[in-house]
Amino acid sequence: MSTPNELLRAIVPALLVGAACYVLLRWLATPLLNHVETGFEYALNLIVIGLLFPEYCWTRAQRRVSGHAAPFAYTYGDAVCALASATHQCANTVLSALREALSRIGNRGALCGGGLSAAGLLLWPYVW
Numbered sequence: 760m761s762t763p764n765e766l767l768r769a770i771v772p773a774l775l776v777g778a779a780c781y782v783l784l785r786w787l788a789t790p791l792l793n794h795v796e797t798g799f800e801y802a803l804n805l806i807v808i809g810l811l812f813p814e815y816c817w818t819r820a821q822r823r824v825s826g827h828a829a830p831f832a833y834t835y836g837d838a839v840c841a842l843a844s845a846t847h848q849c850a851n852t853v854l855s856a857l858r859e860a861l862s863r864i865g866n867r868g869a870l871c872g873g874g875l876s877a878a879g880l881l882l883w884p885y886v887w
Contacts, residue, residue: 777877785869
């Protein structure tokens with residue numbers, strides 16, 4: 760049987776995690792999604808620049824040597840830009856759906872989320 764100290768050591772962190780999840784779901788998640796969207800856009804732009812830069816250098820060298828670019832250069836650039844655009848649209852769709860879902864969570868929903876996370880933390884040692 761557990762002693763009161765062991766129960767207290769298990770319950771206090773679970774309550775703290777539950778309270779943190781409540782605050783996160785109720786007030787912090789929606790503003791954080793705006794920052795995630797901006798960060799994702801910056802990261803995607805950096806990836807696209809990294810993918811297009813070698814093609815840019817190659818095309819520039821080709822134009823210096825032969826006067827015209829390689830025929831596949833524009834196709835590659837168009838494919839990279841189309842893939843980046845599709846990824847950006849998918850991310851915007853997912854993030855807007857998350858933002859809409861989080862805006863509908865009220866006090867009751869945030870309390871349920873915090874309670875489930877606290878219960879999960881308490882039951883974690885028994886599950887694994």
